[in-house]
Amino acid sequence: MKSYTLISNGYYGKFGGAYIPELLFNNVDELQKSYKKIIASAEFQKKFKGLLKDYVGRPTPLYYSEALSEKYKARIFMKREDLNHTGAHKINNALGQALLAKMMGKQKIVAETGAGQHGVATATACTLLGLSCVVFMGETDIARQAPNVARMKMLGATVIPSLSGTKTLKDATNDAIRYWINHAADTHYIIGSVVGPHPYPDMVTRFQSIISKEIKIQLRKQTGESEPDYVIACVGGGSNAAGAFYHFLNSKKTKLVGAEAAGKGVHTHETAATLTIGSVGIIHGAKTYLMQNGDGQITEPYSISAGLDYPGIGPLHAFLHESKQATYLAITDLEALAAARELIHLDGIIPALESAHAFAVLPKMKFRPTDIVVINLSGRGDKDMEAYLKFIL
Numbered sequence: 001m002k003s004y005t006l007i008s009n010g011y012y013g014k015f016g017g018a019y020i021p022e023l024l025f026n027n028v029d030e031l032q033k034s035y036k037k038i039i040a041s042a043e044f045q046k047k048f049k050g051l052l053k054d055y056v057g058r059p060t061p062l063y064y065s066e067a068l069s070e071k072y073k074a075r076i077f078m079k080r081e082d083l084n085h086t087g088a089h090k091i092n093n094a095l096g097q098a099l100l101a102k103m104m105g106k107q108k109i110v111a112e113t114g115a116g117q118h119g120v121a122t123a124t125a126c127t128l129l130g131l132s133c134v135v136f137m138g139e140t141d142i143a144r145q146a147p148n149v150a151r152m153k154m155l156g157a158t159v160i161p162s163l164s165g166t167k168t169l170k171d172a173t174n175d176a177i178r179y180w181i182n183h184a185a186d187t188h189y190i191i192g193s194v195v196g197p198h199p200y201p202d203m204v205t206r207f208q209s210i211i212s213k214e215i216k217i218q219l220r221k222q223t224g225e226s227e228p229d230y231v232i233a234c235v236g237g238g239s240n241a242a243g244a245f246y247h248f249l250n251s252k253k254t255k256l257v258g259a260e261a262a263g264k265g266v267h268t269h270e271t272a273a274t275l276t277i278g279s280v281g282i283i284h285g286a287k288t289y290l291m292q293n294g295d296g297q298i299t300e301p302y303s304i305s306a307g308l309d310y311p312g313i314g315p316l317h318a319f320l321h322e323s324k325q326a327t328y329l330a331i332t333d334l335e336a337l338a339a340a341r342e343l344i345h346l347d348g349i350i351p352a353l354e355s356a357h358a359f360a361v362l363p364k365m366k367f368r369p370t371d372i373v374v375i376n377l378s379g380r381g382d383k384d385m386e387a388y389l390k391f392i393l
């Protein structure tokens with residue numbers, strides 16, 4: 001049986017915590033002390049719920065796919081996070097944290113972004129709420145993700161290139177942290193997934209838990225059951241999966257399945273399958289699984305999908321993996337592309353490459369015909385057209 005309990009000190013079993021430099025202590029301490037009280041307040045809840053409904057477009061539909069159900073001999077539903085404003089689940093968290101920052105009296109937001117999806121969601125939330133926004137992005141990523149850089153700039157964000165290291169996400173993260181230390185009084189740091197020091201993993205999980213809250217209600221209406229047999233989601237840092245799993249964490253019935261990115265294969269050096277090939281260490285302020293060499297140096301991850309291309313994983317997932325309360329499968333680039341092709345042809349939906357990894361779990365499972373399966377369709381594929389044009393057409 002699953003035995004999830006809400007953390008009070010920032011640990012999920014032995015994972016999580018807040019392993020931070022002295023200079024960050026005040027920032028993180030202030031956040032730890034205030035986040036739960038503000039989120040629970042009537043004022044926050046009223047504003048957040050209103051924005052999720054009328055601005056983001058929630059509740060997102062729970063769609064029953066006849067074609068996938070027939071093919072995989074089970075009752076297959078998908079949660080349509082791809083229909084959110086800005087195209088993915090990330091806006092749920094960006095809006096929640098921007099609202100929290102405002103109620104903490106902050107005027108400025110700093111964020112890091114890899115592919116630019118979290119940067120766009122954050123810039124959007126800041127524009128809406130009248131906060132100024134600085135986004136750090138590796139110079140290499142800026143060159144690779146021009147449309148998202150343009151979106152952030154149009155939305156009024158200042159995009160600052162990170163010039164150190166490999167000029168990618170981890171370097172942008174270091175720069176964002178440094179900026180936060182130097183501007184603590186008026187600035188909040190919005191992290192885009194269930195990673196980082198406590199309270200970020202718990203806070204981001206709470207903002208994304210709206211996904212499983214809606215699934216429960218919608219499933220009951222559509223099937224008479226409020227708990228599915230399976231929930232399947234892709235895992236980069238793990239926020240869409242954490243949100244989709246949250247209200248089923250103590251269910252005796254629901255099996256939870258995460259899909260991490262195997263890239264070109266878990267036995268190649270081009271992979272991002274953290275739980276499959278990683279080991280325990282500390283990354284970005286939390287104790288969790290990460291990809292590292294014998295000297296404890298973080299190794300460069302690879303996946304066809306930029307959103308899954310992260311060398312760590314949220315501590316909640318490390319805990320669920322080690323305690324066998326969830327199962328994590330490694331999905332290769334080619335398996336994800338095949339799953340995307342199938343979803344496009346059967347249902348007319350072009351998924352984000354990240355989300356395609358979750359659909360690639362289907363052919364690996366053995367379902368009973370009565371099984372109810374919910375797949376979290378975390379985002380839409382507009383941003384991935386270049387890869388699709390190269391590999392699918």
Ligand SMILES: *Cc1c(COP(=O)(O)O)cnc(C)c1O
Nearest residue numbers: 193236237238239240307354379
């Ligand atoms: C960023 C992203 C992900 C990966 O992030 P998680 O925190 O693991 O959810 C997955 N899907 C989409 C569409 C994304 O944009």
